[in-house]
Amino acid sequence: MHSYSLIAPAKINLYLEIIGDRPDGYHELAMILQSINLADQIDIRAASTDTIRVRCEHPQVPTDKSNLAYKAAALMANQFPDAFAQYGGVEITINKQIPVAAGLAGGSTNAAAVLVGIDLLWELGLTQSELEELAGKLGSDVPFCIAGGTAIATGRGNELSPLPNLDHLHLVLGKYRSLAVSTAWAYQTYRQQFGDSYLTDTHSLTSRATAVHSGPIVKAIIRKDSVQIAEKLHNDLERVVLPEYPQVAQLRQVFQEAGGNGTLMSGSGPTVFALCESYEQAQQVQQYVRKAIPDPDLELWLAQTSSTGVQIAASAK
Numbered sequence: 001m002h003s004y005s006l007i008a009p010a011k012i013n014l015y016l017e018i019i020g021d022r023p024d025g026y027h028e029l030a031m032i033l034q035s036i037n038l039a040d041q042i043d044i045r046a047a048s049t050d051t052i053r054v055r056c057e058h059p060q061v062p063t064d065k066s067n068l069a070y071k072a073a074a075l076m077a078n079q080f081p082d083a084f085a086q087y088g089g090v091e092i093t094i095n096k097q098i099p100v101a102a103g104l105a106g107g108s109t110n111a112a113a114v115l116v117g118i119d120l121l122w123e124l125g126l127t128q129s130e131l132e133e134l135a136g137k138l139g140s141d142v143p144f145c146i147a148g149g150t151a152i153a154t155g156r157g158n159e160l161s162p163l164p165n166l167d168h169l170h171l172v173l174g175k176y177r178s179l180a181v182s183t184a185w186a187y188q189t190y191r192q193q194f195g196d197s198y199l200t201d202t203h204s205l206t207s208r209a210t211a212v213h214s215g216p217i218v219k220a221i222i223r224k225d226s227v228q229i230a231e232k233l234h235n236d237l238e239r240v241v242l243p244e245y246p247q248v249a250q251l252r253q254v255f256q257e258a259g260g261n262g263t264l265m266s267g268s269g270p271t272v273f274a275l276c277e278s279y280e281q282a283q284q285v286q287q288y289v290r291k292a293i294p295d296p297d298l299e300l301w302l303a304q305t306s307s308t309g310v311q312i313a314a315s316a317k
């Protein structure tokens with residue numbers, strides 16, 4: 001029986017705008033999502049019993065039914081009961097490199113890798129759009145994680161339009177190890193505090209473009225103008241997360257002073273990143289931030305933007 005090793009990359013948000021409420025209870029969003037080369041490894045193989053089993057040594061990652069990777073396997077078993085019966089159970093091992101609850105879509109990319117892995121394991125031959133449709137049932141960020149790269153995501157974040165690839169931009173990421181921000185909390189708080197100012201009936205939108213202000217950054221991405229991209233970075237969720245978490249606000253400030261092209265909090269945080277012009281500049285920013293905040297709880301990574309989503313690293317019989 002085959003087993004597969006998959007690379008599941010994290011994402012950052014270059015842009016996140018909350019447009020309004022949706023009738024389904026989600027928010028109407030306009031986001032620009034970008035894969036980076038910070039990734040988990042997901043090993044997936046057929047099990048001798050007809051169960052789904054998840055292993056992960058990271059203390060903050062559950063291995064029960066609440067793990068998004070488990071949910072992805074359960075969804076596949078439910079959608080393809082004949083294949084599940086034929087091939088038996090699935091064993092999933094998550095080697096976590098992506099910080100947890102960090103705004104980097106760690107769980108979502110694991111779920112995307114499991115969908116891709118089971119498609120291979122059970123020889124289903126699903127297309128990218130079929131995989132993305134299944135992914136949409138698991139969470140708003142999961143469809144993007146399948147093919148990754150650079151994309152604009154609208155609707156509740158699951159309607160994807162690819163943008164030209166923006167790979168090999170250098171960046172520095174920073175996160176306090178002990179700090180986690182709940183995505184649900186961030187969106188709920190945004191609704192409580194700023195709900196009056198946005199659209200409460202997105203049905204009335206004649207065109208999404210009327211509410212979306214992402215035009216300038218999209219143009220900068222098309223032109224591959226790294227300075228303009230960095231200048232147009234935007235995330236509405238900073239309005240609720242930064243006041244509640246002064247450590248994140250201070251980290252963002254220090255990143256800004258450190259001299260990269262531009263700084264932003266990713267997703268619902270608390271990860272902050274700086275886009276840089278070169279590897280050398282990224283190293284300088286990293287050193288500056290480390291010196292300004294010598295707290296060992298602060299983790300810093302150098303990374304690059306990447307044009308790929310889930311990748312097969314190895315397969316074995």
Ligand code: ATP
Pocket residue numbers: 060061062066067068069094099100101102103104105106107108110111141183267268269
């Ligand atoms: P997003 O950017 O998509 O909002 P995130 O990066 O902020 O996600 P995750 O790393 O996905 O957040 O973790 C959110 C919560 O989900 C954590 O509290 C964790 O316990 C739980 N979780 C469930 N499955 C996973 C998984 N496979 N990897 C990481 N966390 C998981």
